[in-house]
Amino acid sequence: MQKTDVGTVIARTLELFRRQGYHKTTMADVAAACGLLKGSLYHYFPSKEALAQAVMDEVHARFARTVLVCADEPGLGAEARLERMMAATEAYFLAGTGGCVIGNLALEAIDMIPDFAPAIRAYFREWTAALTRIMACRYPADQAGRKAERAVAEIQGAIMMMRISGDGGKLRQTTRGLVAEFYG
Amino acid sequence: MQKTDVGTVIARTLELFRRQGYHKTTMADVAAACGLLKGSLYHYFPSKEALAQAVMDEVHARFARTVLVCADEPGLGAEARLERMMAATEAYFLAGTGGCVIGNLALEAIDMIPDFAPAIRAYFREWTAALTRIMACRYPADQAGRKAERAVAEIQGAIMMMRISGDGGKLRQTTRGLVAEFYG
Amino acid sequence: MQKTDVGTVIARTLELFRRQGYHKTTMADVAAACGLLKGSLYHYFPSKEALAQAVMDEVHARFARTVLVCADEPGLGAEARLERMMAATEAYFLAGTGGCVIGNLALEAIDMIPDFAPAIRAYFREWTAALTRIMACRYPADQAGRKAERAVAEIQGAIMMMRISGDGGKLRQTTRGLVAEFYG
Amino acid sequence: MQKTDVGTVIARTLELFRRQGYHKTTMADVAAACGLLKGSLYHYFPSKEALAQAVMDEVHARFARTVLVCADEPGLGAEARLERMMAATEAYFLAGTGGCVIGNLALEAIDMIPDFAPAIRAYFREWTAALTRIMACRYPADQAGRKAERAVAEIQGAIMMMRISGDGGKLRQTTRGLVAEFYG
DNA sequence: TATGAATGAGCGTTCATTCAT
């Protein structure tokens, strides 16, 4: 069993949220996945909500580190950066099952637990901003922003359809289609 | 208090599922929304799952009646049918808050409650098929199918972003963009 | 479906009590077995307890008619009457599964529903009395009563063991053994 | 308030099952008898069925320790062992009201909860086997087994009649009668 | 840090019973 530290708890919870969603994941599930008892979790996080916030932070940070970073790689043209970012996006969402945890949390909880909204909005805002920076190399500012928004939405939609159909290929079509569309 | 019949129960539940999701909506919530006691609901539906199935059936039927029907309107060209269908789609998803109930149910429950999968898949399959019939007037069969799939995904993504941002305009951009893209 | 009259309701309930016991048998079970809806049962019996009382009365009456009657058959010696009664007992309890409904009700409900006690006690009192009348032909009064009591207890015990083991033969051994013991 | 541990829960439940039967005893009853809340019981047993299994195990173990053990006491003849076992049996079943919990559970639940069957059958199998070991000192093997079975059935029947009549003396008559019958 | 018993509210569901139609 892996050493039990805050990071482990977050990672295990992330997997559970992906598979089961927020409401269906109990603190007992999390504890069991960490090799702990329920009560012990409260040494790491004061509540389920706080744990979810930490999960969102971790997801956001990792996404920024592995995907958004592509938007600003120095020495690369816009097209190359878009290609890299799309490839990274694809790899990121194909890695685990259950799609985009923050997207899922958004639909499940954004109205019921308003405290989650800032983290959810920040995630999508920064994702859109990164894409906008790439698009801005080719399109005027307002068009770039709108195209970035549509790209994010389309990827989210593709992830949803991938989850429903069980066919991972659909995401690939979308990411490649976006590259072709913007730099075809 | 509105008359309590099966349709009323379904309609009230639909609203609740939209706002709160499946797991967060309790039978007591549903009963209260119908002016009933918890136990009385079981005269209408033998279980929460069965109620959810009825909700999905109702949503599917209404969507077919008001949106999918546009794909086959006689005496109209493909472009006009696409325009009408997109306008109907927009109106449909702008009418209630909470976006696409079946899409939400998909993310929340498709893995946890496998019995929901057939209804969810049927909904998206028929939606895609309707769009494919329109696209087939202009594109070869394989392209038409792929374009229809991307369109459905993009609309779902737009609905999700609309929910997150609270800005209904995003859906309009998407539906109009799709018309322009395919028949621009 | 058999005509629905009071006798049918009693007969159906009897079967259910035998298989499921009193507490596990719901009014809905009874109604379904009679081809009625739950509410309709209350036209026949004002409560579940009253229904159970009617079931016990019916069982008692049938037992008297087919088994106890043997104790007093005119023109037959005590041994022949005992033989006949034991054969009738055997046939009676082998006919349905679930053993002796009144015995079961006794263990399940005599302390919880004191209203059942008189009917239960009457059933066993009359059974014992019938056997005592036979025994009195051969044994002095006090011995006859005690032997009758032991016989009833042994048959009840055999029925219980038959239910547990699923082996109907055990009852036969007991009834035959009792004949041999008293008139061997 | 007595200390709350697994043994206490089992003991309290045993009393309740004896008085009220399995189906009429609710988890709230058990909890109240233990000075706990309903939910707290689930720290000790994952379900009502599991609790009942533990109760049966405890009953079986205690019965073996105090009654069945007599069958194998070294340095005693068969008659003495039978006498002791019957005396212990009598004391055992006279100690609490409600008779033989496992016998009661058998009639109430053996058909509805098949998981209970093994424990119920094991209890009666070992009881019969112990008596058979004693009988085998005087009777040939097949007769010994049959006599043991009849003795167990007769005791069970006597316990049932004792419960119905409220007269504890009936059991004494039976146990003494059995000693006289086999070693008279 | 970790435990695990305890809490108290709440969950989906069942039940015997009532009653207007």
Next chain:
DNA sequence: GATGAATGAACGCTCATTCAT
């Protein structure tokens, strides 16, 4: 006589959270 919607209490069980050890 039959219906079936409604009741209201209770059921077995789950949950996030607390806290003494």
